[in-house]
Amino acid sequence: MTNRKVKIYPRFERIWHWSQMVLIVALLVTGMGLNGLHGLFPFKVAVMIHIIAALALLALWVFATFWLFTTGTWRQFIPRFEGLLKVARFYAFGIFKGEEHPYTKVLWRKHNPLQVIAYFGLKILVFPAIWSTGILYLTYNFWESAPDSGFWLEIIANLHLLAAYVILAFIIIHFYLLTVGHGFLAHVRPMITGFDEVELTSEQENYLTENEPWRLVDEGGEKDG
Amino acid sequence: MSYLIKTVNACIFLVLVSFPVAAVSETGAPATIPASPPAISTDSTADHSTFRELKQSFASGPDVTKACLSCHTEADDQVMHSIHYQWNYASQSGQQLGKSNVVNSFCGNVASNEARCTSCHAGYGWDDMAKAPSSSPEFVDCLVCHDRSGQYTKTATGAGHPPLDPVRPGTKTITGALAWPVDLSRSAQSVGMPGRDNCGNCHFYGGGGDNVKHGDLSSVLYAPSEAVDVHMASDGLNFTCQECHVSESHEWAGSRYDVAANDTEGTGLPGQRRQAATCESCHESDPHPLSLTGIKLNDHTNKVACQTCHIPTYARGGVATKTVWDWSTAGRLGPEGQPIAMHDYTQSDGQELHTYLSQKGDFDWGENVEPYYAFFDGAIEYTLPGEQIDPTQVVEINRISGAYNDPDSRIWPFKLMEGRQAYDSGLNRLAYSHVWGPTTETAFWTNFDWGEAIEAGMTAAGAEYSGEYGFVDTNMYWPITHMVAPASEALACAECHGSDGRLSELDGFYLPGSNPTSLAGLAGMAMVLATALGVAFHAAIRLLGRRRRKEVNHD
Numbered sequence: 001m002t003n004r005k006v007k008i009y010p011r012f013e014r015i016w017h018w019s020q021m022v023l024i025v026a027l028l029v030t031g032m033g034l035n036g037l038h039g040l041f042p043f044k045v046a047v048m049i050h051i052i053a054a055l056a057l058l059a060l061w062v063f064a065t066f067w068l069f070t071t072g073t074w075r076q077f078i079p080r081f082e083g084l085l086k087v088a089r090f091y092a093f094g095i096f097k098g099e100e101h102p103y104t105k106v107l108w109r110k111h112n113p114l115q116v117i118a119y120f121g122l123k124i125l126v127f128p129a130i131w132s133t134g135i136l137y138l139t140y141n142f143w144e145s146a147p148d149s150g151f152w153l154e155i156i157a158n159l160h161l162l163a164a165y166v167i168l169a170f171i172i173i174h175f176y177l178l179t180v181g182h183g184f185l186a187h188v189r190p191m192i193t194g195f196d197e198v199e200l201t202s203e204q205e206n207y208l209t210e211n212e213p214w215r216l217v218d219e220g221g222e223k224d225g
Numbered sequence: 226m227s228y229l230i231k232t233v234n235a236c237i238f239l240v241l242v243s244f245p246v247a248a249v250s251e252t253g254a255p256a257t258i259p260a261s262p263p264a265i266s267t268d269s270t271a272d273h274s275t276f277r278e279l280k281q282s283f284a285s286g287p288d289v290t291k292a293c294l295s296c297h298t299e300a301d302d303q304v305m306h307s308i309h310y311q312w313n314y315a316s317q318s319g320q321q322l323g324k325s326n327v328v329n330s331f332c333g334n335v336a337s338n339e340a341r342c343t344s345c346h347a348g349y350g351w352d353d354m355a356k357a358p359s360s361s362p363e364f365v366d367c368l369v370c371h372d373r374s375g376q377y378t379k380t381a382t383g384a385g386h387p388p389l390d391p392v393r394p395g396t397k398t399i400t401g402a403l404a405w406p407v408d409l410s411r412s413a414q415s416v417g418m419p420g421r422d423n424c425g426n427c428h429f430y431g432g433g434g435d436n437v438k439h440g441d442l443s444s445v446l447y448a449p450s451e452a453v454d455v456h457m458a459s460d461g462l463n464f465t466c467q468e469c470h471v472s473e474s475h476e477w478a479g480s481r482y483d484v485a486a487n488d489t490e491g492t493g494l495p496g497q498r499r500q501a502a503t504c505e506s507c508h509e510s511d512p513h514p515l516s517l518t519g520i521k522l523n524d525h526t527n528k529v530a531c532q533t534c535h536i537p538t539y540a541r542g543g544v545a546t547k548t549v550w551d552w553s554t555a556g557r558l559g560p561e562g563q564p565i566a567m568h569d570y571t572q573s574d575g576q577e578l579h580t581y582l583s584q585k586g587d588f589d590w591g592e593n594v595e596p597y598y599a600f601f602d603g604a605i606e607y608t609l610p611g612e613q614i615d616p617t618q619v620v621e622i623n624r625i626s627g628a629y630n631d632p633d634s635r636i637w638p639f640k641l642m643e644g645r646q647a648y649d650s651g652l653n654r655l656a657y658s659h660v661w662g663p664t665t666e667t668a669f670w671t672n673f674d675w676g677e678a679i680e681a682g683m684t685a686a687g688a689e690y691s692g693e694y695g696f697v698d699t700n701m702y703w704p705i706t707h708m709v710a711p712a713s714e715a716l717a718c719a720e721c722h723g724s725d726g727r728l729s730e731l732d733g734f735y736l737p738g739s740n741p742t743s744l745a746g747l748a749g750m751a752m753v754l755a756t757a758l759g760v761a762f763h764a765a766i767r768l769l770g771r772r773r774r775k776e777v778n779h780d
Contacts (some may be wrong), residue, residue: 036724036741043718043738048517091763096770141524150629152734158745165749169756176760 002200005217006208008110011196013073017191018065023057024167026050050102054134061127076110079120084113091180101181105198118170126166133160232253253728254401256392261375261415262422263448274414283409286349286387287363292413294362301362309347310358310365314482318606318768322482326352328610328655330550330622330644330701331432335660337685339385344399345427352384356685370423374415378426382661400430421447421457422467436546438638440594441707442511445542451543455711469502478502484704486530486603487633502580504709506532520647524588529636530601532706534716538593539640539705543574545590551645551695555586556673564673584660586645596638597703598728605702610655610688614697616648620655622701629734636728640703648677651691657682 009017030046030053032038041049063070068074086102091114095101103112111119133156140153178187190196195217200208208216273279275372277492278292308314312335314323314737324342326332335342336354343351351358358364366385380388388396389490390406398404429435429444436443451458456468470477479485479502488503493512499506502591510526513519525534540546559565564583570590572578580588604626614620622644627634647656659681660666668680675694683690722738729739740746 014552034738035720036722036738037748039719039723043722044518047521047718051517096766097769141527144527145632150734154406157735157737158743161743162745162749165752169747169753170752172756172760179764195676 002095003197004200004205006107006196006200007194007215008105008196008198009109011194012063012067014191014194016067018059019060020057020064023053023060024171026053027057028164028168028171035161038190049137054131055140058131058135072170075108077116077120077123079117079201080109080113082113084117087112087114095180096117104156104218105196107204108163110196118173122167122170126163126170129159130163130167133157133163227413228389246735250654258405258406259375262373263459265373265418265420267417269417273416276414279410280607283408283413285389286366286368287361289409289413290349290365290367292773293367297367299640300367301365303366304347304365305358305360305362306477306610307347307477308480309475309477312346314357314480316605317483318604320607320609322607326609327607328622328657330642330646330699331438331547332660333552333646334610334657334682334686336657337682338661340459341382341690343384343429344379344381346385349385354685368409368412369418371416372412372423373417373420374408374411375422376405377409377412378402378404380404382663384511400426401434419465419467421465425680430574432547436540438547438592439707440546440702441703441705442538443540443542443544443546445528445544446707449542449708452714453710454708456709457719469507470620471500473501475499481704482605483644484601484605485604486601486627486637512729526635527632528629528655532709533596533598533636533638533669535709535711535712535717536596536638536705537714537720538595539638539708540592541710543572543592545570545572545578545592546594546640546641547588548594548640549587549589549643550585551587551643553586553648554581555659555669556583556675557581558583558673572625583673594640595701595727597641598636598638599625599702599762600631600634600731601625601637601639601704602627602631602634609654610657610686612654614648614653616650616653616695616697620648620701623654623736625702629731632696635777636731638705640705642701644699644701645696645701647675647694648697649671649683649691649693649727650695651693652689654688655677655697656690656694657686657688659685 002085014027026049030041030050033041033046034043034050040046068077083103090099100155101112136156137153137160140149143149144153146152180182181187231284258335279293280293281379283289283292290301304310308323312322313326316322320326332342339352339354347369349362349364366379368387369379369385378387378400379385379703381397381399381401381404387407388398388407389409392404392406396404420539424696425442425444425447429442429446430437430441431442432438436445445453446457449457451461454769456462456464458641460697467477470479472478478500485501485503488501489510490499490501491505492507493499504514508531511523512526512531513522524753557565565581566579566583567581568577569580570578570588571660572590573592578588578590580590582588606622606624606626606740608614608620608622622642625637627637647658648654649656656679657668658669658675658678660678662681664672666672667674667677667681669675672678679694680690680692715716716727719738720726722736724739724741726736726739728736744752
């Protein structure tokens with residue numbers, strides 16, 4: 001077993017992550033304005049940004065879903081309970097005592113078990129909640145003749161709002177956890193360069209050296225992805 | 226040289242016709258004869274000034290009508306069946322409405338005040354509401370709508386007749402101007418399709434003065450700027466009233482009693498004649514351009530009338546409208562028993578408007594007024610004088626019907642007129658009052674006695690009266706549909722989509738942006754706050770731990 005810098009976030013995944021971040025921030029800020037929490041933008045501008053960002057995000061998610069399934073990366077996001085308790089215990093106690101993070105990245109698991117559960121929940125519950133309610137909200141005029149449409153609109157709008165708040169809470173925690181372990185930059189850098197420290201078995205290392213050498217950083221220096 | 230003389234002559238002629246000419250009434254006080262209104266482009270094939278029938282001196286209005294009818298054989302029949310002549314309207318709600326039937330919160334009622342009120346009747350000599358207007362053809366007033374000389378008018382108290390030579394000193398016209406002798410021959414020869422002045426001379430002065438009644442119909446509309454009315458702007462589209470209020474056989478589209486509040490037909494098929502005065506009949510029901518913003522705005526047209534966004538305020542352009550009329554304080558007289566007047570409202574043009582008159586009570590006025598909004602399906606029911614009222618509540622003079630859940634209802638703007646007016650406190654019904662009648666001993670405006678005035682009004686109307694009266698608060702709603710502003714002046718979204726927006730009085734439906742602290746909103750905020758606190762707490766313990774470990778290492 002060796003610890004090597006390996007490219008684990010391919011270019012699409014990084015573009016996905018950062019454009020998703022920009023779009024979600026735009027949606028949160030304009031959405032809060034539309035909800036009446038602030039008046040940073042004229043309402044009309046906020047509506048336009050919100051709709052355009054939402055449509056862009058939906059398109060991005062379509063690509064991302066396709067990518068996840070065609071590349072098999074979806075497996076990375078399936079929760080497993082192995083090591084979960086250790087990670088949970090670390091965040092609840094160990095971290096205060098200065099312990100090392102109990103999880104080491106391996107090639108087929110680039111997230112720790114708690115992270116996987118959080119991302120899985122986001123992908124399977126929160127994001128579908130926000131986009132399904134968002135689409136229904138946006139297309140209200142197509143179903144307004146349905147019985148009690150006004151009542152359902154209010155339900156949908158409030159679910160949309162709640163989902164948005166869950167995402168905001170997620171962002172707070174997501175951002176905070178960047179400060180854990182080797183620090184903020186150590187967490188952000190892989191999502192920019194694509195390379196991170198991963199524990200490789202010798203078979204994996206051999207395979208990569210033979211077949212995908214561009215995914216490995218030479219001992220001498222870094223290679224850009 | 227002769228060319229120069231011709232030019233000078235032409236100039237003098239132009240000056241003469243285009244400026245008001247001062248005439249002197251018998252007292253010597255000058256009455257100003259209005260100049261001819263701007264010509265309306267016409268495709269008429271007849272020049273009435275060349276007609277032999279009209280080249281004569283007429284002794285009276287009906288004489289002119291006779292001449293008109295000698296060619297326009299069906300016109301009298303058409304006009305006589307119109308609301309302009311009958312003042313009687315069978316509403317879709319089943320009520321008999323029209324000026325001859327309703328009581329409003331302005332001057333109240335026509336019965337017993339005839340010659341004053343019927344000065345704006347589209348006929349001559351209707352001086353008794355107990356009877357239908359005359360069915361003699363010549364009693365239709367053609368000139369009031371078709372005169373294009375600009376100098377036809379009606380005497381303010383003449384039951385529809387024009388002031389003729391010699392004009393009694395002090396006589397006023399329906400617009401409140403000092404009267405001049407009307408030249409009927411000139412009027413008859415000038416006839417054409419109606420201009421804004423023809424309609425406006427009555428409709429702009431409803432309720433006894435400029436813009437008093439409607440709020441969106443004032444003398445400003447004779448020659449409005451684009452900012453006041455994008456359709457009627459004299460330097461813009463320059464619409465006449467009939468451009469929208471299209472007519473067929475002297476009946477006009479557009480009714481305040483049965484409003485076409487939600488026109489889903491749009492423009493109809495090409496070439497299809499539409500008897501409609503709705504915005505949609507020209508602009509379609511999805512009028513905004515096909516852009517993201519346009520689509521979003523079109524999404525509103527099912528629930529929001531065009532007028533709601535496109536008439537941001539009414540009484541624009543410098544003429545105020547009456548917003549409050551309290552009759553109950555009328556009758557207070559000066560130390561010598563003389564009627565008094567107070568002028569405590571300054572209009573934007575500097576004119577002082579009356580806020581108290583012994584004859585009429587207390588008033589309030591408004592300019593650039595934000596409308597009252599309500600869901601409206603177009604149906605209006607009146608509290609007719611025979612109906613029971615509850616005097617402990619504000620009485621709705623006209624009830625506007627509509628609801629959020631009703632697909633035919635949309636949010637409409639209204640002028641809300643707040644009144645306080647006489648009612649029969651024994652029978653709990655709205656009261657008729659006899660206010661005008663300079664020669665009677667009961668008219669309120671000359672005798673200042675409510676008891677007498679109401680009794681006389683009730684008698685004239687043939688209504689049962691208990692003999693007791695009081696005053697009751699009333700609301701009256703006037704749909705706002707004129708004074709459409711340029712698109713750039715339309716309401717911004719946040720005017721409604723906000724915590725304290727224009728629609729904050731309307732409830733029972735979800736309005737995005739109006740309530741960030743809904744249950745879901747509060748739950749979300751609590752969750753985010755808890756998360757932030759949790760994170761802060763976690764971070765604090767980590768920092769403390771780190772510091773302690775450092776100290777331990779140092780030791």
